[in-house]
Amino acid sequence: MAGQQIDLATLPVQQLSQVKKQLDDEVQHLTNSYQNLRTAQQKFRDCNISIQNGVANSVKDKPLLVPLTSSLYAPGKLADEEHVLVDIGTGFYVEKTTGDAQKFYNGKIEELGKSIKDLENIVNGKANNLRMVEEVLRQRMLTGQQGGQAAAGAS
Secondary structure, X not given: OOOOOOOHHHOOHHHHHHHHHHHHHHXXXXXXXXXXXXXXXXXXXXXXXXXXXXXXHHHOOOEXXXXXXXXXEEEEEOOXXXXXXXXXXXXXXXXXEHHHHHHHHHHHHHHHHHHHHXXXXXXXXXXXXHHHHHHHHHHHHHHHHHHHHHXXXXX
């Protein structure tokens, strides 16, 4: 069914219901993916802000908390304000200058932005398809009810 056009008016109600369910599932999955991309993009923005605010001369000799896990922090001091460790994925870290790290994160933010735009267009298209199927299904149900009422009135 993917990639082809189908005249919804020719489909039986049961098949329309199946198409609606499939589109519901697809829209839900794509919406979750969209949210995950937005979350990842925000994390990269947060990394950039951390580099701008956290790796500055003003915090050089001040004590700070180093995150070991999402809920465990250890006291520490900033050893070098010119270099940072950057998580490049799958647990690999690379030492970069703060400028290179910001370029890396800006590139990731831009890349995710493009993916988000593309996914947004796909979600909108699927949502429009879903609305069309729902409308045809609603019309069919109304005609079915009207036909049933006319048959009941004739007897």
